[in-house]
Amino acid sequence: MTFSIKNICCIGAGYVGGPTMAVIANKCPHLKIEVVDLNEERIKNWNNSDLSKLPIYEPGLSEIIKNCRNKNLFFSNAIQEKIENADMVFISVNTPTKTKGFGAGKASDLKWVEACARQVAKYSRGHTIVVEKSTLPVRTAEVIKSILLGSNQSSNEENSSKNTFEVLSNPEFLSEGTAIKDLNEPDRVLIGGEKEEAMEALSSIYQNWVPEEKIIKTNIWSSELAKLTSNAFLAQRISSINSISAICEATGADIREVTRAIGSDTRIGSKFLDSGPGFGGSCFKKDILNLVYLSSYFGLEEVANFWESVVELNNWHQHRISKLIVQKLFGTVRGKKIFILGFAFKSNTNDTRESAAINICKDLLEEGAVLYIHDPKVKPDQIASDIGIEKSKKNIKADNKIYTKERSWYYTQDFLEGADGADAIVILTEWEEYRLLDWSKISRKLRKPAWIFDSRSIISKEAVRNLNLNFWRIGDGLN
Ligand code: NAD
Numbered sequence: 226m227t228f229s230i231k232n233i234c235c236i237g238a239g240y241v242g243g244p245t246m247a248v249i250a251n252k253c254p255h256l257k258i259e260v261v262d263l264n265e266e267r268i269k270n271w272n273n274s275d276l277s278k279l280p281i282y283e284p285g286l287s288e289i290i291k292n293c294r295n296k297n298l299f300f301s302n303a304i305q306e307k308i309e310n311a312d313m314v315f316i317s318v319n320t321p322t323k324t325k326g327f328g329a330g331k332a333s334d335l336k337w338v339e340a341c342a343r344q345v346a347k348y349s350r351g352h353t354i355v356v357e358k359s360t361l362p363v364r365t366a367e368v369i370k371s372i373l374l375g376s377n378q379s380s381n382e383e384n385s386s387k388n389t390f391e392v393l394s395n396p397e398f399l400s401e402g403t404a405i406k407d408l409n410e411p412d413r414v415l416i417g418g419e420k421e422e423a424m425e426a427l428s429s430i431y432q433n434w435v436p437e438e439k440i441i442k443t444n445i446w447s448s449e450l451a452k453l454t455s456n457a458f459l460a461q462r463i464s465s466i467n468s469i470s471a472i473c474e475a476t477g478a479d480i481r482e483v484t485r486a487i488g489s490d491t492r493i494g495s496k497f498l499d500s501g502p503g504f505g506g507s508c509f510k511k512d513i514l515n516l517v518y519l520s521s522y523f524g525l526e527e528v529a530n531f532w533e534s535v536v537e538l539n540n541w542h543q544h545r546i547s548k549l550i551v552q553k554l555f556g557t558v559r560g561k562k563i564f565i566l567g568f569a570f571k572s573n574t575n576d577t578r579e580s581a582a583i584n585i586c587k588d589l590l591e592e593g594a595v596l597y598i599h600d601p602k603v604k605p606d607q608i609a610s611d612i613g614i615e616k617s618k619k620n621i622k623a624d625n626k627i628y629t630k631e632r633s634w635y636y637t638q639d640f641l642e643g644a645d646g647a648d649a650i651v652i653l654t655e656w657e658e659y660r661l662l663d664w665s666k667i668s669r670k671l672r673k674p675a676w677i678f679d680s681r682s683i684i685s686k687e688a689v690r691n692l693n694l695n696f697w698r699i700g701d702g703l704n
């Protein structure tokens with residue numbers, strides 16, 4: 226038997242739920258898709274007629290929203306009603322690392338996922354396919370299933386006995402900044418499940434635009450584990466190359482040359498080998514720590530230690546860059562102005578979660594530097610909350626710059642203002658516009674001797690040659 230899916234509900238209108246459902250709606254005009262969230266502000270922004278106010282910045286997203294919103298794609302807070310009407314419910318809520326209790330600092334906090342399972346158990350009608358879109362520890366589907374089946378056994382639920390459920394795992398592999406492209410042309414779609422009919426129902430949705438041979442079906446536990454492993458492997462490559470960048474700096478080698486040499490071995494491949502300020506983003510650290518927790522839970526301490534070292538190297542690498550900046554500025558940055566270019570964890574996103582910029586800026590503020598921070602997409606309020614400084618009215622100047630006395634930093638959108646009198650410029654995000662800066666104009670504004678620290682390898686040595694600037698870039702042994 227094949228289930229024919231007409232109505233989809235996605236719980237969670239975040240970085241994954243929003244873009245994923247937008248692409249499904251765009252590719253499948255015959256489906257009605259309702260994206261629901263507890264967060265009223267977020268939903269209001271998804272419904273904003275001014276598309277620049279969408280809660281998430283992703284290239285190509287606003288065009289799809291314009292095309293589909295209020296046709297077959299809807300955003301609301303009406304969680305109960307939309308679950309009731311759905312044949313398929315995607316769970317796309319946050320699964321951050323636990324901060325308290327057993328497994329704190331490593332295990333995933335599943336309270337939002339559990340809340341969703343309870344909502345589905347309570348409100349769904351008839352047969353519902355529940356799809357895990359969130360990244361989850363292996364065997365979470367078992368928990369979801371127990372909650373769903375438990376609701377059928379509960380005698381005081383009017384909604385009991387007639388309802389049936391199937392749980393699938395369908396992890397998401399999109400990257401922020403290229404989410405729409407990744408969703409339109411995925412390397413693969415992974416579906417883990419038990420019953421062929423339910424897996425086929427989900428597969429047939431993707432087949433509207435994804436070639437069948439790219440749809441991989443596995444058992445549910447393999448699917449859950451493959452998602453964690455995929456992120457762990459990607460992050461491991463970044464820690465590996467960043468560890469080598471430190472050796473390059475110590476020995477006179479150049480990380481770009483080393484990368485080119487090793488990446489042209491087809492067994493290694495050239496992707497995910499760019500040395501930078503350390504990986505950020507909401508998932509790499511969280512998913513590796515989750516893997517570490519699972520390994521320890523199963524008594525596999527050596528495995529746990531192996532994966533934990535990937536995160537430890539990343540932390541060390543970020544602080545290594547802060548220290549190096551202080552050292553190059555004659556061992557002290559107290560009272561010195563430093564202009565930070567980029568706060569997002571990578572370009573083409575407004576997301577700052579786990580951004581290397583957070584640790585590096587905090588270190589420099591701690592050392593007494595005065596920071597001017599620029600980012601084309603990140604709002605000053607977000608930066609304030611990330612570096613732990615509460616916004617208060619008296620700290621906001623009329624022109625929207627934020628300044629605080631105890632830890633000094635300003636937000637600026639003006640490159641010349643940021644550079645004016647600064648001792649150093651630190652590039653932390655690889656925004657395209659930073660590649661195009663006129664360094665001779667900027668150099669004239671800096672207080673000499675001045676430094677450019679390029680942690681993303683986006684400026685060539687030629688661009689800053691003869692400008693009376695000191696230049697450091699990641700992994701360059703001839704710095
Ligand atoms: P997010 O924090 O941006 O969005 C989650 C949303 O879920 C929030 O808006 C929150 O209000 C909502 N929510 C939580 N509990 C709810 C409930 N009970 N009912 C209704 N709404 C609820 O998170 P995200 O970045 O979209 O990530 C979601 C999941 O996808 C995580 O497990 C993450 O690991 C995984 N993932 C994320 C990415 C990414 O690029 N961000 C990529 C692949 C996978």
Ligand code: UGA
Pocket residue numbers: 360397398399400401402456459463496497498499500501502503504505506507508509570571
């Ligand atoms: C990552 C994965 O790439 C996605 O497949 C996955 O779906 C997602 O996590 C998730 O589960 O959340 P994302 O975090 O959005 O996607 O971005 P990436 O492009 O992977 O970058 C992560 C971090 O690594 C960024 O800070 C980036 O600057 C850094 N990076 C990436 C490098 O330092 N070097 C590289 O070569 C690549």
